[in-house]
Amino acid sequence: MYVAIAMQLQHSYVNRSRGNAATDPWIDGGAQMSDERSGGEANIFRPAGICNSILKFGHNLVRKRDFYAGGLMVLFGLVMALKGPSYRTGTLMRMGPGFMPTALGVILVLLGILIAASASAAPEDESDRFLPQHPQWWGWACILAGPLLFVICGIYGGLMPATFACVFVSALGDRTATWKSALALAVIVTVVGVGLFSYLLQVPIPILEWRGF
Amino acid sequence: MIATALTDLWYGFGVALEPHNLMWCFIGVLVGNMVGVLPGMGPLATISILLPLTFGIPPVGAILMLAGVMYGAQYGGAICSILLNLPCHPPHAVTCLDGFPLTKQGKGGVALGITVLASFVGASWGITEMVFLAPVLVQVALQFGPAEICSLMLLGLLAGSTLAKGSPLKGVAMTVLGLMLGIIGTDVESGTDRFTFGFSHLQDGIELIALALGLFGIAEFMNSINQIPINAKYTRIRLRDMRPSKDDLKRSILPMLRGTIVGSLCALIPGTGPTIASFVAYATEKKVSKTPERFGYGAIEGVACPEAATHSSVQGDFIPTMSLGIPGDSVMALLLGALMLQGIVPGPQLISQHPDIFWGLIASFWIGNILLVLLNVPLIGVWVKLLAIPYRYLYPSALFFVCIGVFAANHEMFQVGETLVIGILGYVLMRLGFHPAPILLGFVLGPRFEENFRRAMYLSQGDLGTFVERPISAVFIALCVALIAGQMYVRLRSSTRKTSGSSLVALG
Numbered sequence: 221m222y223v224a225i226a227m228q229l230q231h232s233y234v235n236r237s238r239g240n241a242a243t244d245p246w247i248d249g250g251a252q253m254s255d256e257r258s259g260g261e262a263n264i265f266r267p268a269g270i271c272n273s274i275l276k277f278g279h280n281l282v283r284k285r286d287f288y289a290g291g292l293m294v295l296f297g298l299v300m301a302l303k304g305p306s307y308r309t310g311t312l313m314r315m316g317p318g319f320m321p322t323a324l325g326v327i328l329v330l331l332g333i334l335i336a337a338s339a340s341a342a343p344e345d346e347s348d349r350f351l352p353q354h355p356q357w358w359g360w361a362c363i364l365a366g367p368l369l370f371v372i373c374g375i376y377g378g379l380m381p382a383t384f385a386c387v388f389v390s391a392l393g394d395r396t397a398t399w400k401s402a403l404a405l406a407v408i409v410t411v412v413g414v415g416l417f418s419y420l421l422q423v424p425i426p427i428l429e430w431r432g433f
Numbered sequence: 434m435i436a437t438a439l440t441d442l443w444y445g446f447g448v449a450l451e452p453h454n455l456m457w458c459f460i461g462v463l464v465g466n467m468v469g470v471l472p473g474m475g476p477l478a479t480i481s482i483l484l485p486l487t488f489g490i491p492p493v494g495a496i497l498m499l500a501g502v503m504y505g506a507q508y509g510g511a512i513c514s515i516l517l518n519l520p521c522h523p524p525h526a527v528t529c530l531d532g533f534p535l536t537k538q539g540k541g542g543v544a545l546g547i548t549v550l551a552s553f554v555g556a557s558w559g560i561t562e563m564v565f566l567a568p569v570l571v572q573v574a575l576q577f578g579p580a581e582i583c584s585l586m587l588l589g590l591l592a593g594s595t596l597a598k599g600s601p602l603k604g605v606a607m608t609v610l611g612l613m614l615g616i617i618g619t620d621v622e623s624g625t626d627r628f629t630f631g632f633s634h635l636q637d638g639i640e641l642i643a644l645a646l647g648l649f650g651i652a653e654f655m656n657s658i659n660q661i662p663i664n665a666k667y668t669r670i671r672l673r674d675m676r677p678s679k680d681d682l683k684r685s686i687l688p689m690l691r692g693t694i695v696g697s698l699c700a701l702i703p704g705t706g707p708t709i710a711s712f713v714a715y716a717t718e719k720k721v722s723k724t725p726e727r728f729g730y731g732a733i734e735g736v737a738c739p740e741a742a743t744h745s746s747v748q749g750d751f752i753p754t755m756s757l758g759i760p761g762d763s764v765m766a767l768l769l770g771a772l773m774l775q776g777i778v779p780g781p782q783l784i785s786q787h788p789d790i791f792w793g794l795i796a797s798f799w800i801g802n803i804l805l806v807l808l809n810v811p812l813i814g815v816w817v818k819l820l821a822i823p824y825r826y827l828y829p830s831a832l833f834f835v836c837i838g839v840f841a842a843n844h845e846m847f848q849v850g851e852t853l854v855i856g857i858l859g860y861v862l863m864r865l866g867f868h869p870a871p872i873l874l875g876f877v878l879g880p881r882f883e884e885n886f887r888r889a890m891y892l893s894q895g896d897l898g899t900f901v902e903r904p905i906s907a908v909f910i911a912l913c914v915a916l917i918a919g920q921m922y923v924r925l926r927s928s929t930r931k932t933s934g935s936s937l938v939a940l941g
Contacts, residue, residue, distance in 0.1 A: 285864075285865060285866060286865075286866065288865060289603065289865035289866055289867065292861075292862075292865065293606050293610075296610060296613070300613055300628075303628065307620075307625050307627055308623075308625075311895060312890050312895035312896075312897065313890055313891060313894055313895030314891065314895075315886075315887050315890060316623065317620035317622070317623045317625040317627055318627075320612075320616060320883045320886070321613065321616050321627060321628070324609055324612055324613050324616070325613075327609055328606065328609045328610065328613070331602060331605060331606040331609060332606065334602055335600075335602050335603060335606060338602065350864050350865065351864070352864070354659075356655075356658050356659050356660075359655075359658040359659055360655050360658070360860075363651065363654050363655055363658060363828070363832065364651075364655075364853065364856075364857065366829065366832045366833075366836075367651065367832065367835070367836050367849055367850075367852065367853045367856075368850075368853060370833070370836040370849060371836075371846045371849045371850050371853075374836075374840070374846050374849070375846055379837075382836075383833055383837075386829075386832060386833050386836055387829045387830065387832070387833050388829075390828065390829040390832045391825065391826075391829035393658055393659075393828075393829075394658065394659060394824065394825035394828075395659045396823070396825055397825045401825070401826075402829075405826055405829060405830070406829075409829070409830050409833055413833055413837065417837050417841070421486075421489070421841070423837065423840070423841045423844075424844055425840070425844070
């Protein structure tokens with residue numbers, strides 16, 4: 221019973237966080253759902269239902285996000301399970317270093333298959349797409365470029381250029397940002413960051429030093 | 434029994450009130466609150482970003498500071514959810530339901546005041562529970578052999594992943610993925626390098642901070658860029674707005690107590706963290722209330738009850754984390770990982786080996802909570818101003834803190850790159866409908882799980898039956914089975930419900 225309540229509530233939370241419900245009748249929603257329950261249980265056992273679901277199975281499988289989710293897990297699991305034995309699995313009594321990876325890999329493959337299979341059972345949901353409604357390619361690129369530039373500039377130039385490059389480039393990712401606002405932010409963060417980490421916390425990294433390629 | 438607990442607690446206050454420890458606690462609460470209040474920064478992100486600051490501090494001070502950060506971050510998150518309707522932490526989703534309508538009515542200050550009070554009540558009860566229950570639990574846990582520890586971990590991992598959020602199957606998959614990530618690096622027993630793919634930097638394994646900041650930093654920024662609407666309309670709150678009227682107080686005092694009880698009950702069931710506690714508390718309160726129709730439209734009870742439940746259950750979660758070394762949710766896993774970075778292995782031996790940490794921590798909980806109240810009352814105006822900081826200034830600065838924080842951990846640029854890769858992976862997983870938090874749980878427990886599993890198998894001569902033959906272990910395994918069976922039952926029932934619902938729609 222307890223778990224049941226929790227599950228129901230979680231479900232409503234997930235819906236909520238997707239932003240479907242701004243003002244919330246969500247707990248009431250759960251109650252309505254249980255009212256409808258009595259009628260339809262026989263439906264899924266009708267022959268037509270079975271035929272339909274078999275026909276839809278293949279079609280749905282490829283379109284569902286969960287299919288890819290399961291696939292990714294199978295992939296990770298396979299890497300582990302195939303590479304694991306090369307580290308010597310040993311016996312149950314004296315386990316080698318390869319035992320755990322192999323076992324976990326097999327478990328993950330099974331979980332992946334279950335996830336992919338359950339994808340066909342769940343009803344289609346518009347919010348279940350892999351890419352969000354408005355993909356932010358530019359924003360994502362800027363965010364990822366930030367740490368990358370931090371690493372590169374940090375290795376070849378020191379903390380100051382690394383901080384500046386990281387903040388400046390990642391700041392450009394926001395839709396409302398301008399060159400000027402990004403520049404101003406980068407300068408401020410660089411000054412504060414160098415002061416805090418280099419002088420106050422004594423992180424061992426040169427502030428500005430050209431190390432060449 | 435009670436007398437020893439009280440003497441130990443007294444000793445703990447002695448430790449926590451030492452000036453430098455008090456200072457770390459204060460800094461932790463202050464910085465945690467400051468960062469936690471920023472839109473888009475949940476407690477997980479806040480703790481992981483501030484984790485590197487604790488590296489230079491001795492273990493006692495570091496853990497006191499982190500506990501302070503956790504409090505501050507949680508309360509900061511509550512401010513953000515009540516005033517902006519922007520929950521960054523799952524438990525706060527419930528607080529929003531009535532908190533934001535209250536804000537729209539101009540009573541946001543009152544809601545914040547009640548939140549401070551509710552969190553203090555909830556936490557105080559949780560701490561009391563911890564003082565008396567943890568030593569008992571330790572006495573029991575000291576009898577555990579590797580088989581028991583293993584099955585207990587299994588229970589913790591299963592509960593933490595299936596009860597957390599979203600699909601239980603995906604939660605378990607994430608935990609297994611976390612366990613796998615924990616395997617990367619040199620095997621302690623045989624010295625074999627596992628899954629290092631030729632990188633010598635990976636021999637020490639993936640860095641906890643890199644993992645946490647990748648998943649809750651970079652992936653989270655990718656998720657929220659250009660998505661966070663800032664509505665600074667309601668952010669003018671002054672100190673005197675926070676004082677609740679007599680009527681508000683009278684209405685929220687009983688819900689607070691009920692929430693506290695729900696929270697502490699949820700804490701006793703392994704794996705049911707604050708998220709479930711707050712949802713259950715809200716639902717119960719609505720059932721109990723004489724005027725359930727007010728809920729969702731700005732009922733002060735709807736703020737008091739879940740907040741009290743969250744805080745009492747967070748405190749309760751510290752009991753298994755500290756006395757058994759088995760965290761209940763990802764926030765606890767992060768704190769546990771931080772302890773391990775300091776060279777302290779949490780577990781039944783912690784109380785006897787490091788009484789200063791254990792009892793100091795408990796005492797600092799109280800001090801931290803009092804500091805939180807003291808800080809928030811005069812500083813609320815400042816926190817509220819922080820809410821108006823646009824996201825476009827926030828995430829680039831945070832990204833810099835992520836980079837330098839990971840670098841400061843081991844002084845290796847390689848790990849910044851590691852964070853980047855984990856961040857991309859985390860975002861892909863998020864888009865595929867996974868919640869990455871259980872990864873942390875698996876990652877932190879992974880190496881210890883493997884070690885104990887090996888030992889248990891060695892002691893039982895390779896007989897897997899040992900897990901069900903030993904009575905205590907058998908109980909844990911039975912609980913695991915019950916958990917899985919329960920989940921499957923709920924899932925099957927809800928899926929028939931959904932099909933019947935959709936077929937009804939189709940027929941109609």
